[in-house]
Amino acid sequence: MKILIINSSVRNERSYSRKLTRLFEENWKTKYPLDTFTYREAGIDSVPNIDEAWIAGAFKKPSDRTEENKKTLQLSDELVNELRDHDLYVIGTPMYNWSIPSGLKAYIDQVMRINETWKFRSGTPDGDYVGLLDHKKAFILSTRGDTGYGENEKNGSVNFQTTYLKHILGIMGVRDVTIFSLDNEEFGGEIFEKSKNKIFNAIHSIE
Numbered sequence: 001m002k003i004l005i006i007n008s009s010v011r012n013e014r015s016y017s018r019k020l021t022r023l024f025e026e027n028w029k030t031k032y033p034l035d036t037f038t039y040r041e042a043g044i045d046s047v048p049n050i051d052e053a054w055i056a057g058a059f060k061k062p063s064d065r066t067e068e069n070k071k072t073l074q075l076s077d078e079l080v081n082e083l084r085d086h087d088l089y090v091i092g093t094p095m096y097n098w099s100i101p102s103g104l105k106a107y108i109d110q111v112m113r114i115n116e117t118w119k120f121r122s123g124t125p126d127g128d129y130v131g132l133l134d135h136k137k138a139f140i141l142s143t144r145g146d147t148g149y150g151e152n153e154k155n156g157s158v159n160f161q162t163t164y165l166k167h168i169l170g171i172m173g174v175r176d177v178t179i180f181s182l183d184n185e186e187f188g189g190e191i192f193e194k195s196k197n198k199i200f201n202a203i204h205s206i207e
Contacts, residue, residue: 001030001035001036001087001088002035002036002038002085002086002087002088003025003028003035003036003038003087003088003089003090003091004037004038004039004040004082004083004086004088004089004090005021005024005025005035005037005038005039005040005092006040006089006090006091006092006104006106006107007021007039007040007041007042007043007044007092007184008041008042008091008092008093008094008100008101008103008104009043009044009092009093009094009101010043010044010101010103011043011094012044015043015094015139016094016143016182016185017092017093017094017141017142017143017182018092019092020092020141020143020166020180020182020199020203021092021141023200023203023204024090024110024139024141024203024206025037025090027203027204027206028206029168030185031207033107036085037080038081040082040107042101042104042106042107043101043103043104046102046103046106046108047075047079047103047106047107047110048075048106049106049109050076050098050106050109050110053068053069053072053191054072054073054076056069056072057069057070057071057072057073058076058113058114059114067126075110076110076111076113079110079111079115080105080111080113080116083111083133083136083172084115084133084160086136087135087136087137087138088136088137088138088139089136089137089138089169089174090138090139090141090143091104091138091139091140091141091165092141093140093141093142093143093161093165094142094143094144095143095144095145095149095161095169097187098158098160098161099161099164100160100161100164100165101164108168111172112168112171112172115132116132117130117131117132117133117172117173118130118131118171118194119132119170119175130173131170131171131172131173131174131175132171132172132173133173133174134173136173136174136176137174137176137177137178138174138176138177138178139177139178139179139206140162140166140177140178140179140180140182141180141182141203142161142162142179142180142181142182143181143182143183143185144161144181144182144183144184144185145183145184145185145187146183146184146186147184147195148183149161149162149183162181166179178206180199180202180203181199182195182196182199184197
């Protein structure tokens with residue numbers, strides 16, 4: 001398998017989401033030593049936001065694109081091809097203000113491409129989306145300051161992090177999504193240590 005790791009924290013060594021992706025990689029390599037890894041940075045090295053020129057090129061038929069359109073979409077094309085070329089995505093993301101880091105949002109905007117990673121089933125806007133990245137799998141490795149972000153839990157209604165990512169992946173056709181969330185970071189102490197042990201053990205048990 002070819003595995004793509006996407007890190008999005010603006011922190012480096014102090015980032016727990018990066019610790020989770022490293023732990024995932026170490027565990028995976030011991031079990032599947034022939035698999036390969038690619039790394040995409042969406043935090044420390046920011047991904048540019050889309051702009052008017054990007055939209056003009058992306059929503060134009062490929063045959064009608066000018067050289068300027070193609071130049072504007074060059075990074076986006078690279079990111080989309082990277083997704084196509086890999087079998088498994090591992091997304092490391094902290095929760096910032098109940099959502100995802102702006103760099104990861106910029107990355108998503110670059111790869112959510114009509115007729116590239118998704119399309120309308122009828123060919124016209126009808127709300128019936130068909131994902132074009134089928135037969136892919138994803139792991140979301142998230143970190144959060146508080147706890148209780150699951151469905152029907154105390155903070156479930158303000159979880160715009162993992163619920164959003166799972167929805168976006170689904171639109172692009174990635175339905176096999178596993179989520180591991182390290183909670184309670186802001187509390188520290190024993191409660192955070194228990195959370196770390198639970199998630200670290202869960203990642204070690206991935207087959």
